[in-house]
Amino acid sequence: MMQTSNSPASSFRHTIMPSLPQLLSGRILHFAKLSATSSYESHSTKQVKFPKKISRKTDSGSPPRNTQNLNLEVSPHRAVSAVRLMRIELGGAFADLLNEQGKGSGENEMGYVERTLGFRTRHLEDRDLRLVTEVVGGTIRWRRYLDHLILSLCHDESTFRSMEPLLLQILRIGFYEITKLDMPSYAVVDENVKLAKVALRSGAGNLVNGILRKLIVLKESDSLPAVKVDGDDRQQARGLATLYSHPVWMVRRWTKYFGWDEAIKLMTWNNSSPSFSLRANTGKGLTGADLVSRLKMLKVPHEPSLYLDDFVRIKTGMQNVIQAGLLKEGFCAVQDESAGLVVSIVDPQPGESIIDCCAAPGGKTLFMASRLNGQGTLFAVDINEGRLRILKETAKLHQVIDVISTIHADLRTFSTDKVVEWDKVLLDAPCSGLGVLSKRADLRWNRKQEDMEQLKHLQDELLDSASRLVKPGGVIIYSTCSIDPEENEERIEAFLLRHPEFEIDPVNRYVPEDFVTTRGFYMSNPVKHELDGAFAARLARSQ
Numbered sequence: 421m422m423q424t425s426n427s428p429a430s431s432f433r434h435t436i437m438p439s440l441p442q443l444l445s446g447r448i449l450h451f452a453k454l455s456a457t458s459s460y461e462s463h464s465t466k467q468v469k470f471p472k473k474i475s476r477k478t479d480s481g482s483p484p485r486n487t488q489n490l491n492l493e494v495s496p497h498r499a500v501s502a503v504r505l506m507r508i509e510l511g512g513a514f515a516d517l518l519n520e521q522g523k524g525s526g527e528n529e530m531g532y533v534e535r536t537l538g539f540r541t542r543h544l545e546d547r548d549l550r551l552v553t554e555v556v557g558g559t560i561r562w563r564r565y566l567d568h569l570i571l572s573l574c575h576d577e578s579t580f581r582s583m584e585p586l587l588l589q590i591l592r593i594g595f596y597e598i599t600k601l602d603m604p605s606y607a608v609v610d611e612n613v614k615l616a617k618v619a620l621r622s623g624a625g626n627l628v629n630g631i632l633r634k635l636i637v638l639k640e641s642d643s644l645p646a647v648k649v650d651g652d653d654r655q656q657a658r659g660l661a662t663l664y665s666h667p668v669w670m671v672r673r674w675t676k677y678f679g680w681d682e683a684i685k686l687m688t689w690n691n692s693s694p695s696f697s698l699r700a701n702t703g704k705g706l707t708g709a710d711l712v713s714r715l716k717m718l719k720v721p722h723e724p725s726l727y728l729d730d731f732v733r734i735k736t737g738m739q740n741v742i743q744a745g746l747l748k749e750g751f752c753a754v755q756d757e758s759a760g761l762v763v764s765i766v767d768p769q770p771g772e773s774i775i776d777c778c779a780a781p782g783g784k785t786l787f788m789a790s791r792l793n794g795q796g797t798l799f800a801v802d803i804n805e806g807r808l809r810i811l812k813e814t815a816k817l818h819q820v821i822d823v824i825s826t827i828h829a830d831l832r833t834f835s836t837d838k839v840v841e842w843d844k845v846l847l848d849a850p851c852s853g854l855g856v857l858s859k860r861a862d863l864r865w866n867r868k869q870e871d872m873e874q875l876k877h878l879q880d881e882l883l884d885s886a887s888r889l890v891k892p893g894g895v896i897i898y899s900t901c902s903i904d905p906e907e908n909e910e911r912i913e914a915f916l917l918r919h920p921e922f923e924i925d926p927v928n929r930y931v932p933e934d935f936v937t938t939r940g941f942y943m944s945n946p947v948k949h950e951l952d953g954a955f956a957a958r959l960a961r962s963q
């Protein structure tokens with residue numbers, strides 16, 4: 421993903437985070453930098469009102485943790501989901517499923533609820549955590565569509581536009597649960613009303629009650645507010661964007677590149693719950709068969725990968741995998757097969773010298789290292805020191821550190837000073853991530869059209885830099901986790917015009933034919949292959 425110093429996350433930390441405890445001790449929290457709150461407007465300044473009881477504070481400034489704060493009426497998954505959704509919109513958390521499942525321990529999550537809302541609910545059980553994953557992921561994915569319904573059912577437009585963020589999140593959760601999860605409607609109303617009353621005030625509860633009841637009547641009579649997809653191109657794109665809950669600019673881009681039907685299939689894929697692949701860590705002497713027997717013991721449903729030995733696909737049960745310590749012990753890694761296939765294209769052979777130019781946090785580096793079987797050298801370069809540290813730690817855990825050297829550098833300066841040339845150069849470039857939207861639920865709202873131009877420019881610079889590191893007779897592999905032709909084929913065609921000393925080395929020898937484009941590139945298509953979207957080109961340097 422692209423790294424930017426002025427991301428919403430960092431601006432939130434600098435402008436809001438330090439004063440959170442003080443703000444919570446009062447009754448009103450101003451979210452001055454709230455962005456992407458609603459698909460319909462920017463909600464630039466909002467207020468969240470908190471009930472009086474959270475104004476009690478300890479000497480240290482943090483709210484007290486005692487049983488007085490325990491509220492048994494509010495369902496834990498809704499309180500946690502509402503707070504997590506607020507944190508995601510403010511940039512303080514990620515919405516990818518793995519993060520929700522991996523880091524979302526009950527105690528951790530309840531701590532956030534208590535610090536934000538001033539009360540705890542009963543302990544979160546595994547079932548509640550699974551619901552949090554489902555509700556948070558779904559509410560984010562469907563945000564534009566849910567906001568369309570909420571706006572249509574509000575008394576007037578200004579009620580919607582001036583809605584405080586927490587109230588809007590509670591409504592989105594209720595709308596998602598009723599329209600997409602088909603949960604028992606009256607229980608959903610009851611529970612969300614309680615949450616709004618306790619976390620905000622009784623008037624907020626009344627509003628939630630009124631709007632959700634209207635929704636139920638419309639749903640039961642099969643007359644939910646329709647989305648019009650008609651008019652000129654722009655209006656049709658807006659309609660599709662609402663119906664399939666994506667930003668308009670993405671819809672326009674995809675209908676242009678892939679056509680109307682493929683764009684719809686892609687958006688439908690992005691809105692579905694993703695499955696994950698696990699890679700058995702052969703670097704530690706474990707095989708795919710070992711992984712399968714561990715998954716059987718844990719009763720996690722799984723399927724072997726159709727394309728790669730040692731990869732196993734799971735749709736549910738990630739919580740069990742995490743709790744059993746399989747990731748923490750380095751027994752396996754979470755890695756999409758689409759990324760694994762990029763390593764197949766690099767085709768690391770024992771004894772080779774390889775450089776991974778944008779390596780952190782190390783998914784591909786570690787897989788390549790395990791393929792070197794202890795023989796060869798693998799340099800891992802990245803501009804981000806923190807992510808590089810993670811790579812190093814994971815390499816130790818996976819017992820492949822012996823062949824890896826990490827280099828903290830900007831590839832653009834590193835390549836001008838280089839004195840060595842490598843057999844193989846992997847450039848897994850920073851990209852839009854438009855191929856991984858089913859896993860990164862929030863990314864569709866955070867990625868902006870303007871990013872695409874900046875990314876293209878950076879990708880060209882990095883390609884030029886990486887090409888300086890290739891030996892005559894060596895290869896460079898350029899890859900992205902994007903499906904966008906401008907970040908993929910177009911970058912390569914432009915590179916070949918600038919660098920006639922390189923030519924396409926078709927990837928047929930390395931991946932199944934089904935993934936090979938007419939130009940000899942690798943392309944994983946989410947709809948066709950049911951994997952993340954990814955691209956790779958293998959380019960050989962003449963002698």
Ligand SMILES: C[S@@+](CC[C@H](N)C(=O)[O-])C[C@H]1O[C@@H](n2cnc3c(N)ncnc32)[C@H](O)[C@@H]1O
Binds near residue numbers: 831
């Ligand atoms: C797509 S991610 C790489 C993912 C990694 N290959 C993996 O499989 O886990 C892109 C990486 O490029 C790094 N990056 C961005 N600009 C860079 C630059 N100028 N020099 C070196 N690394 C850079 C980012 O810090 C980020 O870690």
